[in-house]
Amino acid sequence: MKNFELVKKNGNARLGKLITAHGVVNTPCFIPDATLAAVKTLSISDLHDINMEIILGNTYHLIIRPGMEIINNAGGLHKFMNWNGPILTDSGGFQVFSLGKIRKITEEGATFRDHLSGNKITLTPEKSIQIQKILGSDIMMTLDECVDANRDYKYFKKSVDMTLRWEERGLKEARNGKIGNNSGQQIFGIIQGGKFEDLRRYSLLKTTQMDFDGFAIGGVSVGESREDKYNVLSWIAPLMPADKPRYLMGLGYPEEIIEGVKRGIDIFDCVIPTRNARHGQLFTNLQLNSFEDYKYDILKIKNSKYKNDFSLVDETCDCYTCKNHTKAYLHHLLNINEILGMRLMTLHNLRFYMRLMERCREII
Amino acid sequence: MKNFELVKKNGNARLGKLITAHGVVNTPCFIPDATLAAVKTLSISDLHDINMEIILGNTYHLIIRPGMEIINNAGGLHKFMNWNGPILTDSGGFQVFSLGKIRKITEEGATFRDHLSGNKITLTPEKSIQIQKILGSDIMMTLDECVDANRDYKYFKKSVDMTLRWEERGLKEARNGKIGNNSGQQIFGIIQGGKFEDLRRYSLLKTTQMDFDGFAIGGVSVGESREDKYNVLSWIAPLMPADKPRYLMGLGYPEEIIEGVKRGIDIFDCVIPTRNARHGQLFTNLQLNSFEDYKYDILKIKNSKYKNDFSLVDETCDCYTCKNHTKAYLHHLLNINEILGMRLMTLHNLRFYMRLMERCREII
Numbered sequence: 126m127k128n129f130e131l132v133k134k135n136g137n138a139r140l141g142k143l144i145t146a147h148g149v150v151n152t153p154c155f156i157p158d159a160t161l162a163a164v165k166t167l168s169i170s171d172l173h174d175i176n177m178e179i180i181l182g183n184t185y186h187l188i189i190r191p192g193m194e195i196i197n198n199a200g201g202l203h204k205f206m207n208w209n210g211p212i213l214t215d216s217g218g219f220q221v222f223s224l225g226k227i228r229k230i231t232e233e234g235a236t237f238r239d240h241l242s243g244n245k246i247t248l249t250p251e252k253s254i255q256i257q258k259i260l261g262s263d264i265m266m267t268l269d270e271c272v273d274a275n276r277d278y279k280y281f282k283k284s285v286d287m288t289l290r291w292e293e294r295g296l297k298e299a300r301n302g303k304i305g306n307n308s309g310q311q312i313f314g315i316i317q318g319g320k321f322e323d324l325r326r327y328s329l330l331k332t333t334q335m336d337f338d339g340f341a342i343g344g345v346s347v348g349e350s351r352e353d354k355y356n357v358l359s360w361i362a363p364l365m366p367a368d369k370p371r372y373l374m375g376l377g378y379p380e381e382i383i384e385g386v387k388r389g390i391d392i393f394d395c396v397i398p399t400r401n402a403r404h405g406q407l408f409t410n411l412q413l414n415s416f417e418d419y420k421y422d423i424l425k426i427k428n429s430k431y432k433n434d435f436s437l438v439d440e441t442c443d444c445y446t447c448k449n450h451t452k453a454y455l456h457h458l459l460n461i462n463e464i465l466g467m468r469l470m471t472l473h474n475l476r477f478y479m480r481l482m483e484r485c486r487e488i489i
Numbered sequence: 490m491k492n493f494e495l496v497k498k499n500g501n502a503r504l505g506k507l508i509t510a511h512g513v514v515n516t517p518c519f520i521p522d523a524t525l526a527a528v529k530t531l532s533i534s535d536l537h538d539i540n541m542e543i544i545l546g547n548t549y550h551l552i553i554r555p556g557m558e559i560i561n562n563a564g565g566l567h568k569f570m571n572w573n574g575p576i577l578t579d580s581g582g583f584q585v586f587s588l589g590k591i592r593k594i595t596e597e598g599a600t601f602r603d604h605l606s607g608n609k610i611t612l613t614p615e616k617s618i619q620i621q622k623i624l625g626s627d628i629m630m631t632l633d634e635c636v637d638a639n640r641d642y643k644y645f646k647k648s649v650d651m652t653l654r655w656e657e658r659g660l661k662e663a664r665n666g667k668i669g670n671n672s673g674q675q676i677f678g679i680i681q682g683g684k685f686e687d688l689r690r691y692s693l694l695k696t697t698q699m700d701f702d703g704f705a706i707g708g709v710s711v712g713e714s715r716e717d718k719y720n721v722l723s724w725i726a727p728l729m730p731a732d733k734p735r736y737l738m739g740l741g742y743p744e745e746i747i748e749g750v751k752r753g754i755d756i757f758d759c760v761i762p763t764r765n766a767r768h769g770q771l772f773t774n775l776q777l778n779s780f781e782d783y784k785y786d787i788l789k790i791k792n793s794k795y796k797n798d799f800s801l802v803d804e805t806c807d808c809y810t811c812k813n814h815t816k817a818y819l820h821h822l823l824n825i826n827e828i829l830g831m832r833l834m835t836l837h838n839l840r841f842y843m844r845l846m847e848r849c850r851e852i853i
Contacts, residue, residue, distance in 0.1 A: 161821075161827065163829045164829075165828060165829070166829055168809070168813075169813065190824065191796070191817075191821040191824070194797075195797055195817060195821070198797050198799065198817075199799055199815070199818075432559060433558075435562065435563055449532075449533065449571050450571055451563070451571075453555075453559060453562075454526070454569060454570060454571070457526065457555040457559070457569075458527060463525065463527050463529065464529060464831060464832065465528075465529070465531065465532060468532070
């Protein structure tokens with residue numbers, strides 16, 4: 126089944142449609158984290174209200190809570206959380222590397238202790254796919270090794286080859302005919318190689334020779350400089366298969382997303398809008414005239430200058446928060462640690478990111 | 490201005506309309522706590538969705554955060570929180586007695602240290618009204634002394650007389666022609682006297698001789714037995730002026746509300762539905778056939794038996810939570826301390842209370 130429709134190009138930037146078993150997503154798109162089967166603070170109807178089309182579940186977190194038995198009994202993640210739109214799940218690899226206590230990586234896979242109970246978990250390329258079949262996500266990610274940006278060329282070279290072998294195993298498991306809680310699952314491969322152009326090109330070549338439904342650029346949110354990130358994007362994004370969706374994992378700030386769109390990326394995800402919202406950091410005053418001419422502001426609502434500021438949060442925004450509440454009110458809600466405050470700010474930041482993507486699509 | 494319309498009586502129970510400067514409330518009604526200028530976890534649109542008609546602000550908490558200067562700059566509490574419906578504010582008295590560190594009560598008023606900064610605050614009957622004028626609530630409550638149920642008759646007798654003198658002072662301040670942020674404010678008097686019938690009757694007689702817009706029964710949520718509460722209600726409620734609204738302060742569980750309605754109470758408020766929701770206690774399966782024949786269940790969602798229970802939270806409920814989510818999902822959300830979980834449960838419990846009041850009105 127064709128899973129990507131290219132509608133229009135503008136330079137390297139692509140306007141398209143990502144087609145999944147749970148609906149079509151307009152690209153370029155941004156995916157918010159629903160780490161533990163909920164976009165923190167928001168209901169499903171809130172997500173619909175801000176035109177959210179797709180969400181991301183974290184395999185590592187969901188293994189631990191609520192656990193696969195419960196999600197399987199529910200009939201998959203869609204039914205468990207009552208979200209009927211597309212879901213992308215990660216492989217668990219990134220969280221293993223960033224959160225797992227004591228981890229050991231071998232050719233077989235990754236063994237680690239979970240951050241809550243300390244229980245030992247082994248995640249292999251096959252196991253990751255088996256879990257994602259139970260989750261029933263629309264897009265599964267293959268297990269890869271995420272490498273700290275500070276490791277040397279030699280380590281990266283070895284790692285890229287192991288990830289390629291893991292990808293073959295993951296792909297084989299995905300295509301083995303066994304169906305979990307979603308018969309229309311896709312699987313994406315991941316291009317690694319750090320900041321090294323030859324390794325990235327090698328990984329791109331080898332990964333795209335495999336029968337994946339889409340391709341992702343991994344390892345750009347683990348410590349690289351912004352220049353390194355943009356270099357990787359410039360080398361790789363335009364060479365990724367034109368007929369398949371292209372996903373940049375784990376980025377980022379609005380300017381990083383714009384730079385990604387410009388270079389031909391279709392899909393983004395990041396914790397920034399939701400996590401920053403809960404800490405009182407709001408993205409405001411979006412002005413995106415072209416991929417070269419854009420600006421926005423960051424408003425730190427806890428700043429005492431907002432205590433008596435009865436203007437709306439962001440005059441340029443159409444979200445519920447901005448249509449109804451003042452900076453002074455949000456400042457007060459954050460000050461008293463009121464849940465409603467975190468929710469109103471999450472809603473705003475995600476709507477900001479949705480508007481950012483809408484503007485990107487208009488420009489293309 | 491007439492502020493209460495009696496539509497129908499059934500025994501002592503009254504169907505009516507409470508008329509305020511910000512709209513009409515169908516009675517008997519229940520008022521949720523918006524202690525710090527927000528019903529914890531819920532947005533204004535959530536409140537509208539469950540047909541909430543009136544909310545309660547706590548003077549004591551609002552003095553401390555955000556403080557009167559900010560609320561006055563906003564133009565009052567309605568504008569500060571963007572709630573355009575009726576608001577009732579308490580006098581601060583109850584919180585002073587239940588929360589204030591080190592308090593001293595004299596004829597002049599109550600002096601105490603706030604529970605956050607430890608700052609000294611003096612609340613007199615006049616000051617309480619001045620503050621409530623700034624808040625701009627539709628219904629102000631006069632300052633009274635809340636007495637612990639375990640104090641003796643002698644203490645109560647003295648206290649009732651002081652409260653009567655405080656009420657005269659509060660009423661005078663309310664009617665002094667100075668207008669705050671709402672030109673249509675009403676003021677209610679409060680009947681005290683503990684579990685002592687003669688003191689209650691005396692307080693009723695004296696309080697109702699004053700020109701209040703409505704009358705409340707106070708001091709029934711500070712340690713009395715349920716029998717004592719019902720006795721007070723039986724003695725006093727039917728004798729309260731028929732042409733004025735009758736408010737039972739701080740109660741209660743559904744059966745307490747039903748018993749209050751039966752005895753002629755029009756207005757209730759309580760933290761139970763919202764606070765219990767945040768701790769995972771849900772009110773379910775309401776069956777209210779008459780004021781004598783009713784039942785409901787309490788569901789403790791944290792119980793591990795709900796881990797794998799994929800039935801809806803309450804089949805008999807029409808709220809967003811019950812139309813969309815299973816017990817297993819709510820169990821999971823509480824288990825991970827997810828804000829969305831507290832919000833979905835608050836929404837359900839308040840809708841339960843709204844349905845309870847709707848059923849009471851239908852029965853009358």
